[in-house]
Amino acid sequence: MIERGIPIPSVGIKLVTASGVEDTTSRAALGQGKIVLFSVPGAFTPTCHVNHLPGFVANAAKLRAAGIDRIVCAAVNDHHVMKAWAESSGALADIAFLVDGNGDLAREMGLDRDFSGAGMGTRYARAAMIINNGTVEAVFVEDAPGVNASGAPSILMALEAA
Incomplete structure (x- = not known):
């Protein structure tokens, strides 16, 4: 599993932002500035939709005040689903959505899990x-x-403690 001091791997991804959907790499999306990346098992799934994503939306201003330049949510879903989730949750103003459709980045970081x-x-x-x-x-x-x-x-507590 990825650890402190390890660079983010560079794999092809799509990034959903308020500007639209773009093809890019994980290195380009996560390589500049101070970023919080949080990963979820799936868009619209109960815990992700009701508990995980809303906490980052509600605390976006506090995270920025603590020095975070960008908040990114990653999932193994296609870009159509991620875009629909981003729009329906009202999160696009504060959060970018990293689309790892084949789970390549999840595997590279050792964060892949079998939910079969x-x-x-x-x-x-x-x-x-x-x-x-x-x-x-x-x-x-x-x-x-x-x-x-x-x-x-x-994450806010960790940033304050650092």
Whole structure:
């Protein structure tokens, strides 16, 4: 699994922002500035939609005040689903959505998890990280169902402690 001090791998992704959908690389999307990247098992899934994403939307201003330049949500979904989720959640003003359709970045970072038992295939583990100019500063991976270590309040506490 990716750790502190490791650069973000560079793989092809799509990025959904308020400007639209663009083909890019994970290095280009996450390589400049101080970024919070949080990963979810899937767009519109109950915990992701009700608990994880809303916390980052509600705390976006606080995260920026703590020095974060960009907040990015990653999932193994297609760009149509991620765009629909971003729009329906009202999150596009504050959050960019990293589309890792084949799970390449999830695998490269060691954050891929097998959700086949739930009929979802390979997805991201629920996690978050602080990235500074393309290098991981901190990683927070949930070890049980729910949003605790990878939620916005935990990230804010980590930023304040640093």
